[in-house]
Amino acid sequence: MMDVKNATVFITGASRGLGLAFAREARRRGATKVYAGMRNAARFEQAGIVPVRIDVTDTASIAAAAALAADTTLLINNAGIAALIDGPLSVDVATQSARMFDTNYYGVVRVTQAFERILLAKPNAAIINVLSDIVWLPRPYLTPYAASKAAAWSFTNQLRFQLREPGIQVLGLHVGFIDTDLTNGIDVPKASPEDVVRQTYDALAAGKSEVMADQGTALLKSTLAAEVPGYITPPPGL
Numbered sequence: 001m002m003d004v005k006n007a008t009v010f011i012t013g014a015s016r017g018l019g020l021a022f023a024r025e026a027r028r029r030g031a032t033k034v035y036a037g038m039r040n041a042a043r044f045e046q047a048g049i050v051p052v053r054i055d056v057t058d059t060a061s062i063a064a065a066a067a068l069a070a071d072t073t074l075l076i077n078n079a080g081i082a083a084l085i086d087g088p089l090s091v092d093v094a095t096q097s098a099r100m101f102d103t104n105y106y107g108v109v110r111v112t113q114a115f116e117r118i119l120l121a122k123p124n125a126a127i128i129n130v131l132s133d134i135v136w137l138p139r140p141y142l143t144p145y146a147a148s149k150a151a152a153w154s155f156t157n158q159l160r161f162q163l164r165e166p167g168i169q170v171l172g173l174h175v176g177f178i179d180t181d182l183t184n185g186i187d188v189p190k191a192s193p194e195d196v197v198r199q200t201y202d203a204l205a206a207g208k209s210e211v212m213a214d215q216g217t218a219l220l221k222s223t224l225a226a227e228v229p230g231y232i233t234p235p236p237g238l
């Protein structure tokens with residue numbers, strides 16, 4: 001289990017949205033150092049937060065960021081993109097899937113590989129992967145995004161098992177709509193990034209392996225053992 005207090009945290013996609021909330025809350029909780037990974041670090045200025053250039057689709061930038069942040073003890077794979085399409089059979093499903101996978105799946109894989117040795121060398125280290133309720137929720141217009149997050153969920157499960165022995169905690173964050181740029185123009189109830197981050201850091205400190213950061217996601221997960229689970233027929237309200 002890991003307390004963010006006294007951790008050295010590296011977050012991908014921390015220029016805004018959930019990633020920035022992770023950075024701010026880490027600092028508030030007394031993290032030793034907070035690295036905010038971002039594609040454009042030139043104009044970022046927040047007291048106590050160190051901007052680091054990283055594009056999760058660019059291996060060279062990942063290697064450079066890992067070299068610079070070699071004291072990291074908590075890696076947060078947060079960077080992600082989404083796009084709406086017509087449905088699972090629309091003409092752009094393959095091209096959009098490739099784009100989503102490059103960031104949302106291979107991005108997580110590449111960054112985790114680059115930080116592996118850094119984390120293994122620490123007496124107490126952890127990884128948080130930002131996933132979604134979409135891994136269990138049919139939303140045809142989010143097909144490419146859902147597939148990429150389901151792949152990242154699968155990777156998280158393999159990684160958690162692999163890293164159990166060396167003692168690295170791996171926490172998967174599942175959550176529905178959050179109020180960030182990613183959901184601009186989608187008119188539904190949304191969780192606040194600050195609340196999601198609070199629950200995630202609390203779960204990490206409690207030694208958990210995953211966190212359902214809103215009621216809808218918790219309800220969805222509770223249906224998984226039912227004869228008709230939520231990924232076939234979502235529970236009312238979802």
Ligand SMILES: NC(=O)c1ccc[n+]([C@@H]2O[C@H](COP(=O)([O-])OP(=O)(O)OC[C@H]3O[C@@H](n4cnc5c(N)ncnc54)[C@H](OP(=O)(O)O)[C@@H]3O)[C@@H](O)[C@H]2O)c1
Pocket residue numbers: 012013014015016017018019038039040054055056057077078079080081082103130131132133175176177178179180181182183
């Ligand atoms: N919002 C939701 O409803 C929701 C729900 C469940 C899960 N999530 C997940 O939460 C995470 C954060 O999303 P958000 O809602 O905060 O979205 P957001 O406000 O759109 O922020 C996305 C962040 O990811 C960064 N990013 C995108 N592609 C990148 C790349 N190739 N390399 C490095 N950084 C990259 C963006 O950087 P730039 O500023 O350079 O574009 C930005 O900092 C994502 O993994 C998303 O899938 C979001």
